[in-house]
Amino acid sequence: MKRTGFVYDDCYLRHDTGGYHPECPERLSATIKWLESSGLLPQLARLPAVRADQRWIEAVHNIHYIIRFEEACNFGLSEFEHPDNAICRETYEVAYYAVGGVLQALTAVMAGEVDNAFCAVRPPGHHAEVDKPMGFCYFNNVAIGARYLQQKHGVGRVAIIDFDVHHGNGTQHIFDQDPTVFYYSIHEHPSFAYPGTGREFEKGSGPGQGYTVNSPVLPGRGDEDYRRLMTQDMVPAVKRFDPEFIIVSAGFDAHVSDMMSGVNLSTDGYDFITEMLVNLAERCCGGRMVSVLEGGYNLDVLPLLIENHLKIMAGLR
Amino acid sequence: MFISDRMCRELITAGPDLTIGEARALMTEKGIRHLPVVDGDGKLLGIVSDRDLRDAMPSTLLKKADYEQTLARISGHPISEIMTGNPQTIYPYYTIQDCLLIIQKKKVGALPVVDDNGRLQGILSTRDLLKAFVNVMNIDEPGTLLCIVVEEQRGQLKKIVDIITEERISLGSVLVSRHWDTEKRAIFPYLLTNNVINVKKRLLEVGFKLIDPMQWHLEQLPKR
Numbered sequence: 444m445k446r447t448g449f450v451y452d453d454c455y456l457r458h459d460t461g462g463y464h465p466e467c468p469e470r471l472s473a474t475i476k477w478l479e480s481s482g483l484l485p486q487l488a489r490l491p492a493v494r495a496d497q498r499w500i501e502a503v504h505n506i507h508y509i510i511r512f513e514e515a516c517n518f519g520l521s522e523f524e525h526p527d528n529a530i531c532r533e534t535y536e537v538a539y540y541a542v543g544g545v546l547q548a549l550t551a552v553m554a555g556e557v558d559n560a561f562c563a564v565r566p567p568g569h570h571a572e573v574d575k576p577m578g579f580c581y582f583n584n585v586a587i588g589a590r591y592l593q594q595k596h597g598v599g600r601v602a603i604i605d606f607d608v609h610h611g612n613g614t615q616h617i618f619d620q621d622p623t624v625f626y627y628s629i630h631e632h633p634s635f636a637y638p639g640t641g642r643e644f645e646k647g648s649g650p651g652q653g654y655t656v657n658s659p660v661l662p663g664r665g666d667e668d669y670r671r672l673m674t675q676d677m678v679p680a681v682k683r684f685d686p687e688f689i690i691v692s693a694g695f696d697a698h699v700s701d702m703m704s705g706v707n708l709s710t711d712g713y714d715f716i717t718e719m720l721v722n723l724a725e726r727c728c729g730g731r732m733v734s735v736l737e738g739g740y741n742l743d744v745l746p747l748l749i750e751n752h753l754k755i756m757a758g759l760r
Numbered sequence: 761m762f763i764s765d766r767m768c769r770e771l772i773t774a775g776p777d778l779t780i781g782e783a784r785a786l787m788t789e790k791g792i793r794h795l796p797v798v799d800g801d802g803k804l805l806g807i808v809s810d811r812d813l814r815d816a817m818p819s820t821l822l823k824k825a826d827y828e829q830t831l832a833r834i835s836g837h838p839i840s841e842i843m844t845g846n847p848q849t850i851y852p853y854y855t856i857q858d859c860l861l862i863i864q865k866k867k868v869g870a871l872p873v874v875d876d877n878g879r880l881q882g883i884l885s886t887r888d889l890l891k892a893f894v895n896v897m898n899i900d901e902p903g904t905l906l907c908i909v910v911e912e913q914r915g916q917l918k919k920i921v922d923i924i925t926e927e928r929i930s931l932g933s934v935l936v937s938r939h940w941d942t943e944k945r946a947i948f949p950y951l952l953t954n955n956v957i958n959v960k961k962r963l964l965e966v967g968f969k970l971i972d973p974m975q976w977h978l979e980q981l982p983k984r
């Protein structure tokens with residue numbers, strides 16, 4: 444059994460996307476309710492969400508972008524630069540707490556207070572670019588986390604592994620030329636799915652050449668392809684990179700029942716992915732891993748998938 | 761949709777008396793594959809492609825001394841001797857669809873664009889044309905591709921577009937393709953959004969069949 448940290452705060456529910464949007468507060472409220480009734484919650488180390496210091500957000504995002512985001516929320520706009528990106532007056536603040544929650548989890552793992560941690564945060568982050576919101580994302584939580592580990596905790600090499608069904612364009616672009624942050628993503632093929640990036644030939648550039656690996660999965664495919672691609676493409680590349688810390692972009696929208704995608708990953712398939720990541724962290728970096736929620740829109744299965752993910756991280760299964 | 765805003769207007773041209781040697785140097789320096797030839801009034805006389813130049817070169821099988829001698833002799837000839845005179849031209853008001861058909865039919869790599877008096881206005885290469893199509897299909901913007909199978913009857917596309925509009929989704933492009941079943945069509949809307957759950961649900965509710973694009977591809981393959 445491991446000590447697994449769990450970040451959640453009711454403030455994450457205050458990012459109101461207008462009632463007719465799949466990235467809704469119910470994603471988290473349903474999850475918390477489920478985890479409470481299943482009895483898992485007391486077995487986890489609850490970590491508080493705090494407001495992130497803006498300098499960490501500036502480690503990734505352009506200051507003008509941060510100000511535009513603040514103004515859009517303060518003006519009471521209902522969307523930020525694209526109808527996908529629904530906002531309310533509180534979104535800007537909530538986004539700081541989402542980043543802050545991730546930084547808390549990273550700190551707790553680095554301090555040895557917990558072995559690993561999961562952050563049930565919203566808004567999600569992996570589509571957010573340096574100066575552009577995209578696909579329901581405003582601040583790139585995992586990218587900021589990687590910079591924080593490097594600049595605050597002196598961690599050299601960070602691997603980000605992204606199993607959300609959509610390609611994490613923001614994360615990839617932020618570290619495109621950076622050989623100190625390895626990015627792996629497995630996602631639905633960009634010919635069919637948002638955002639249209641993440642083909643096999645996107646491998647990083649300049650000094651970052653070879654530090655990005657993408658595995659596109661064709662619609663209609665599922666467990667078998669994930670198993671094969673992660674074994675072939677991800678494991679050897681991560682071992683070669685030899686990370687000191689693994690951050691996971693955990694998206695549960697590849698599930699067969701999730702209408703956001705055409706990929707058919709099963710509940711068992713998700714278990715396999717988590718097992719693989721936990722083992723990889725064990726072998727490479729003493730189990731140091733923080734997993735951060737990205738997508739997952741079927742309210743009937745998301746709580747269960749998160750529960751399974753947590754149980755495997757905590758060594759309860 | 762019109763080529764006037766898709767063609768290249770920063771023209772590098774030559775007079776008919778430019779030598780083959782000079783033309784080679786010019787095209788290499790500017791990195792171009794097509795050199796329009798014009799008279800003093802800017803009227804189009806012909807076009808020289810990198811292929812025309814290569815064809816005019818001496819064989820590399822010649823001995824070095826022979827090769828150089830022949831090359832020197834050839835290089836002094838004017839390009840008017842090797843250009844394609846009276847080439848296929850297009851007008852600025854042509855659509856990119858027209859040009860796609862012409863380029864396919866004539867098997868050329870570029871089309872000179874002239875005005876009604878035959879004066880050169882621009883040039884449109886296959887590369888410009890590809891860029892134009894990427895652009896009109898909007899596939900250089902983030903989005904999601906749906907595949908909907910519909911019965912071949914009037915008003916189907918309207919229903920689909922109405923639902924997309926009501927969901928406040930902006931439509932990048934729509935492609936319509938013949939289905940394996942002659943009574944049906946496959947419609948591929950490219951939606952500029954990540955948010956496809958609600959629109960998919962509504963399409964299903966009104967009875968459309970959404971299919972996985974890969975499934976469509978597999979079913980299209982000839983049956984053994």
Ligand SMILES: [Zn+2]
Pocket residue numbers: 607608609694696737738739
């Ligand atoms: Zn996603």
